[in-house]
Amino acid sequence: MKRRLLFNLTFTAIFLGLFSLIISLFYQDVARALDQNEFFPTNKTFDLQACQQWRNEISSFDLTPKEKATEITILMYHRVIPEDKLEDNHFEQDGSIVSTIVLKEDFEEQMQLLHDNGYITLTLEELALFIKNELDIPKRSIVLTFDDGFKDNAIEVAPILREHHFHATSFVITGAVNKYDATYEPGEYQYFSVDDLHNICDVFEFESHTYNFHKRMEDHTPYLTGKPIEEVREDLEASIINLNGQNQAFASPYGAFNEENLALFKELGFNMAFTVVPDTVKPGTDIYQIPRKEIYPRETIEEFKVKIGLK
Amino acid sequence: MILKITLVLFVFFIFFQFVYILYPLYAVKEKEKIKKLGNEKGVSIIIPAYNEEKVILNCLEGIRQLDYHNYEALFVNDGSTDQTLDVLHTHLDLQVTSTKLPTGKIPHEEVKEIYQSNLYPNIYVIDKKNGGKADALNAGTEYVAKEIVVTLDADSIMDSMSLHAINVSFENKEIVAAGGLVQIQQGYTGDLQKPNPIFSIKGLIRHQVLQYMTAFYLHKLTQAKLNSITVIAGAFGAFRKKALFDVDGYRRTVGEDMDITLKVHRLIKTNKNYKNNRLTFIPQAICYTECPENFRELYNQRIRWQKAFVDCIFHFRKSFFRKLGFSPSFFLLFDSLFFGTINAYPTILIPVTLLFNQDNYIVAAGLFSVATFLAIYQGIVTLVVSRRFGIIYSKKQLPRVLFFIPLEAISYRLLGLLFVTTGTLLYFKNKNSWYVSKRVGTKEQALLLEKKAV
Numbered sequence: 001m002k003r004r005l006l007f008n009l010t011f012t013a014i015f016l017g018l019f020s021l022i023i024s025l026f027y028q029d030v031a032r033a034l035d036q037n038e039f040f041p042t043n044k045t046f047d048l049q050a051c052q053q054w055r056n057e058i059s060s061f062d063l064t065p066k067e068k069a070t071e072i073t074i075l076m077y078h079r080v081i082p083e084d085k086l087e088d089n090h091f092e093q094d095g096s097i098v099s100t101i102v103l104k105e106d107f108e109e110q111m112q113l114l115h116d117n118g119y120i121t122l123t124l125e126e127l128a129l130f131i132k133n134e135l136d137i138p139k140r141s142i143v144l145t146f147d148d149g150f151k152d153n154a155i156e157v158a159p160i161l162r163e164h165h166f167h168a169t170s171f172v173i174t175g176a177v178n179k180y181d182a183t184y185e186p187g188e189y190q191y192f193s194v195d196d197l198h199n200i201c202d203v204f205e206f207e208s209h210t211y212n213f214h215k216r217m218e219d220h221t222p223y224l225t226g227k228p229i230e231e232v233r234e235d236l237e238a239s240i241i242n243l244n245g246q247n248q249a250f251a252s253p254y255g256a257f258n259e260e261n262l263a264l265f266k267e268l269g270f271n272m273a274f275t276v277v278p279d280t281v282k283p284g285t286d287i288y289q290i291p292r293k294e295i296y297p298r299e300t301i302e303e304f305k306v307k308i309g310l311k
Numbered sequence: 312m313i314l315k316i317t318l319v320l321f322v323f324f325i326f327f328q329f330v331y332i333l334y335p336l337y338a339v340k341e342k343e344k345i346k347k348l349g350n351e352k353g354v355s356i357i358i359p360a361y362n363e364e365k366v367i368l369n370c371l372e373g374i375r376q377l378d379y380h381n382y383e384a385l386f387v388n389d390g391s392t393d394q395t396l397d398v399l400h401t402h403l404d405l406q407v408t409s410t411k412l413p414t415g416k417i418p419h420e421e422v423k424e425i426y427q428s429n430l431y432p433n434i435y436v437i438d439k440k441n442g443g444k445a446d447a448l449n450a451g452t453e454y455v456a457k458e459i460v461v462t463l464d465a466d467s468i469m470d471s472m473s474l475h476a477i478n479v480s481f482e483n484k485e486i487v488a489a490g491g492l493v494q495i496q497q498g499y500t501g502d503l504q505k506p507n508p509i510f511s512i513k514g515l516i517r518h519q520v521l522q523y524m525t526a527f528y529l530h531k532l533t534q535a536k537l538n539s540i541t542v543i544a545g546a547f548g549a550f551r552k553k554a555l556f557d558v559d560g561y562r563r564t565v566g567e568d569m570d571i572t573l574k575v576h577r578l579i580k581t582n583k584n585y586k587n588n589r590l591t592f593i594p595q596a597i598c599y600t601e602c603p604e605n606f607r608e609l610y611n612q613r614i615r616w617q618k619a620f621v622d623c624i625f626h627f628r629k630s631f632f633r634k635l636g637f638s639p640s641f642f643l644l645f646d647s648l649f650f651g652t653i654n655a656y657p658t659i660l661i662p663v664t665l666l667f668n669q670d671n672y673i674v675a676a677g678l679f680s681v682a683t684f685l686a687i688y689q690g691i692v693t694l695v696v697s698r699r700f701g702i703i704y705s706k707k708q709l710p711r712v713l714f715f716i717p718l719e720a721i722s723y724r725l726l727g728l729l730f731v732t733t734g735t736l737l738y739f740k741n742k743n744s745w746y747v748s749k750r751v752g753t754k755e756q757a758l759l760l761e762k763k764a765v
Contacts, residue, residue, distance in 0.1 A: 008336050011695070015332065015688055022684055026677030033314060033674045 032180040039175040039212055042238040046177065046194055049244050051201035054167075055123050061138055068136045071280040072122075073308045074143040076292040080107045080156045087187035097297035104156050110295070110304050114142060115164040117310060124169055124205055124249050128272055131290070133283035142308060143281075144168035145274065145292060147209055147251060149176065154196035155184050161203040171209035171251040171274075172197075174242035207249040208270075211238035214253040222256035229260050236268055249274065262288050280309065314674065321678055327646050328685040334533045335696045342701045345472045345595050346479050351381040353457030354474055355552070359447035361389040363465040364398050366601065371402065373468035373598070375431065376503055382474060383433045386465075387451045390420075390441025399436050403428035411435060413453035417560035419446050425454070444545070445561035445570075452555050460555055461491075464546040467600040468496065471504055476595035477549045487554045487588040488575045490540060491547035491596035492527045495520045499599060506599070508702050510711040515609060517715050518723035519602045525693045528594065528700065535592035539638035541647060542569040543590065547598040554578060554585070564626070566619025573627050573643075576635045594700055610730065617734025624648060683720045690716035 078100035081090065090098055097103075119140045122130070127143050129135035144161075146153050149172035161168055172192065181193040197206065213223040213235045224232055240247050247269045252261070255276030265273050265288060272287045279291035293307050305311070356374065360367055367386070374384050388396045399405060405426035413422070420442035428434040439450050448462060459481055463469060473491060480489055498520035499506040510517060534540050543550075545568030558574040561567045572590070579585045603609040624643070631640040694704075694712065704712055 004341065011336065011692075012333065018684065019681075022677075022680050026673065026680070029673040030318070030677055034318070 028180070032182070035179050038179075040177045040179060040194075040242060042175075042211065043241060045244045046174075046197050046206070046242055047244065048197060048201055048206060048246070051198065052205065052246070054202070055125065055205045058123070058126055058129065058135070059120075061136055063136050063138060067138055069130070069139045069141055071282045071309075072130070072137070072141050072143065073280055074127075074145060074274070074290065074292045075308070076274075076276065076294045077102055077107070077144070077146045077157075078148055079150045079152050080104050081152055081186050082156065085186040089187065099296055101297050102295050102299075103297060106297075106299065107157070108160055109301055111160050111164050111166065113301060113304065113310075114166070114308075119308075121166045121168065123167065124207070124272065127281070127290075128248075128287065131272075131281065131283055131285050131287050145171065145251070146204075147171045148173055148214065149192045149206075149209065151184055151190040151192055151196060152186060153204075154192060154200045158200040158203050167203045167205070169249070170200075170204040170206050171249075172206050172239075172243070173209050173212070173214045173253075174239040175210075175212035176214075177242070205248070206243055207246060207251065208236065208239040208243060209251050210253055211235045211242065216254075222252075222254045224252055224261055225256050225258045229264060232261065233264055233268070236264070240268065248272065317678070321681075323645065325681065325685065328689065331529045331533050332685070332688055332692050334536060335529045336692055338532065338536065339528075339696050339699045341699055343595075345476050347378075347475050348478055348482065351379060352459055352478050352481055354379070354382040354459045354461055354477065354549075355455035355457040356382060356384040356461045356463055356469075357387060357448060357451035357455065358384065358463050358465050359387045359389055359444050359451065360391065360395050360465040361441065361444070361447070362391045362393045362395060364391070364394040366466040367395060367398060368402060369468050370463065370465050371399075371434075373470075373503065374434070376471050377469060377474055378471045379474035379478075381457070383435065383456060385451045385454060386434070386436045387447040388436060388438045389443070389447040390439065396436070396438060400426075403434060403436065404430050405436055408435070411437075411454045411456075414556070415453070416556055417449045417453055419449040419453065419560075422450055443563055444565075445563045445567035448567065449560040452552070452560055455552055458552055459549055460552050461549045462545065462547070463598065464600060467493070467546045467598045468503065469547070470506075470597035470599070473547075473596040473598060476593050476597075480591060480593045480596070481549070481551070485588050486551075486591050487579065487585060488543060488548065488550045488572070489591045489593050489596070490531060490543035491549065491598055492531075492592075492594050493523060493544050493546045494527075494597060494599050495523050495602045496599040497602060497604070508704050508708065510704060510708045510715070513604065514715075514723065515606065516602060516604060518719055518726075519609070521690060521693065521712075521716070521719060523602075524697050524702075525689055527592075528693055528696045529689060531592045532594060532696075534642060535590075537638050537642070538589055538636075539642040540590045540592060541572060541639050541643045543572045544568060546600045547596070548572075549593075549596070550575070554588075557582065557585075562626075564619065564622055565615055566623045569619060569623045570626065573623060573630075573635060573639070576639050577627075577630055580634055580636045609726075613726075613730035614734040614737060617731055618738040620647070621735050621738045683717075686720035686724060687717050690720065 080102050082104040086097070090101055092098060117140060119142050120138060122137065122141050122143050124143075126135060126137065130137050130141075144166065146157065146168055149170055153170060157168070176191040177197065178191060178193040181195040182190070184190070210224070213227070213232065215223045217223065217226040219226075236250070249272045250265055250270045251274040257273070257275075262273070272290060274290045274292055276294060277289070277291040278293045281290060285291070295304070295307070358370060386399060388399070406429055408425055408427035410427070411425045420440040422437055422439045424438045426436040426438070428436075435454070437450055437454060439447065442450075452460060459477065461474070461477065477489065477491070480486055495516065497512055497516045498508055498510070500509045501507045510520070512520070531540065548568065550571075554575055555571075558571065558578050562570045562574075564570055575590060579588050603612050627635065631644065
């Protein structure tokens with residue numbers, strides 16, 4: 001009687017143990033599969049406040065009038081991929097590299113140049129104060145921005161930034177962020193995972209690049225200017241929620257926006273908005289139409305120097 | 312979305328498998344001797360026979376060796392075109408009798424003659440025009456004299472103690488019908504009084520031996536507890552005579568066994584006189600049946616079963632839940648209909664998902680692993696539980712069984728999917744012509760009796 005009960009209990013325990021083991025082996029994969037092709041929930045956050053505190057610290061520079069910057073450059077990148085990891089889909093039909101990709105080797109050289117020439121990177125808040133003429137900054141100041149939130153930014157870019165004590169801003173398409181981390185596949189359109197966001201939280205400021213409106217309508221009009229304003233509002237609100245209420249800055253997909261959009265940015269509390277117009281930034285620049293210079297694939301270091309105004 | 316549905320169904324599936332594994336494990340105690348009650352209730356055994364000349368003597372031998380007194384056996388020759396009637400004549404010394412009178416309540420094909428055995432006065436043979444198994448059972452029911460009716464297949468051999476087990480079970484006034492435990496003849500050797508399980512047999516038969524043991528010792532046992540016996544196997548079942556009449560006998564369909572079971576459920580649910588009654592399963596009432604030995608025959612049998620199953624689902628579609636009661640309906644629709652097939656589903660899912668979506672193959676592999684794991688564990692529990700019922704494999708045979716269980720889980724088991732799918736498709740393809748399919752009756756002499764004759 002007792003022996004049978006003991007047997008049954010042991011049998012059950014082994015059964016449940018093995019069963020749990022099998023379940024735990026596959027749990028992650030099943031959860032991930034369920035999450036596949038799903039947008040990041042509109043009502044959840046990335047939980048980033050704690051590691052983003054650093055962006056509120058404003059450096060004060062003791063500068064002579066000669067050392068003060070009158071204009072600075074903001075650089076815009078998308079993807080950064082090492083040359084040996086380039087795959088077929090990274091090339092256009094004519095054999096050139098897709099325009100949003102910068103080779104990691106080139107990027108390293110560019111950062112090295114900035115470092116060697118004593119450049120410092122500004123936070124968005126410092127930039128805003130500069131534009132409002134409330135903060136003096138050194139001549140060799142620069143702002144680095146990365147659009148879309150590709151996973152290569154976390155894998156390839158973040159370590160280089162850290163090495164040079166630089167920081168940058170990432171404009172994230174928040175709906176594309178993956179709940180579950182996946183292996184880095186440079187050949188695919190792979191966006192940040194939540195884990196990635198946390199891992200690079202020390203060198204990137206995260207801001208909105210829409211929730212899921214980085215798209216064009218059938219007639220190629222970007223969603224932002226083509227869709228009814230109420231839908232645009234809903235989308236942007238979702239991205240702000242994902243970013244824990246972070247609404248310091250906004251970057252329009254394709255640089256497209258209209259008057260209605262501008263009013264909406266202000267209404268939603270964004271302090272600044274970026275375009276893709278290549279120009280320098282001065283005190284007094286329209287803070288809702290801040291220009292940025294895009295870096296293209298295979299740019300020579302000389303071209304780069306011209307872009308940043310380094311003679 | 313498909314993935315989500317699959318997962319939800321899979322969770323249900325896991326739940327059922329858990330119940331089937333854990334309930335029998337805790338419910339079944341060590342083997343108890345079958346009690347022989349002083350008061351033997353009368354039992355009439357009906358054996359419908361259509362072209363069973365090769366196997367019917369095995370069945371007769373089982374009846375002859377019964378350790379029970381208050382019974383009669385009625386062989387119903389359903390217009391056989393072979394020597395079935397002659398074989399019975401020779402071995403029973405039959406003589407026309409006029410003492411058996413029908414009640415005239417259930418219609419059936421014309422009865423040509425009724426014989427009584429001179430050697431065993433409690434054995435009768437009813438010779439009638441062909442009308443199918445259900446019709447033969449109806450004819451037999453018309454002539455039974457005893458309170459309890461046992462239906463037995465002509466290729467099945469009753470264990471000598473089985474009527475005692477039925478007698479004990481029907482002591483309980485609530486029991487209105489009960490299923491016996493059906494085992495595979497080819498899986499046993501030795502004396503009918505003391506059969507020994509063996510496993511040095513063909514893989515296809517091994518598969519069926521395991522399948523029957525699992526179906527009866529785990530599934531039927533659990534279903535009985537949850538009051539949801541959905542089919543009393545046609546090979547061996549017992550009914551109160553009154554109930555058979557109150558449901559107007561058998562419906563002429565291939566799935567007459569499932570049909571009569573559901574009719575009894577409906578009777579309990581809808582007839583006030585049967586308010587507190589129920590069906591049960593009697594694991595000590597054993598009979599040994601011959602199983603198909605090659606794929607072709609197994610295929611035919613299982614296609615017939617599946618057609619019968621689909622037919623019953625259709626026939627009772629309006630009766631589910633309200634008229635059949637919750638438990639049997641739930642088990643029938645979810646466990647039998649859904650998970651009868653989903654068991655093999657994850658395996659099929661692997662190549663399909665690999666083809667269409669390479670990212671999900673791990674999930675398919677996961678489902679497959681879980682399904683296989685549960686199947687293996689069920690096999691082991693089946694061994695544990697059947698051992699408690701006295702089916703003990705020798706030290707030489709046991710490793711074969713243990714080795715076969717995991718193998719079976721990923722091979723033979725998948726046949727089920729083929730049978731279920733094909734059977735269902737064929738049912739809809741020729742809905743009106745299937746009911747003529749008959750038992751083939753080309754079986755070999757039973758191993759069990761061959762050994763005994765030596």
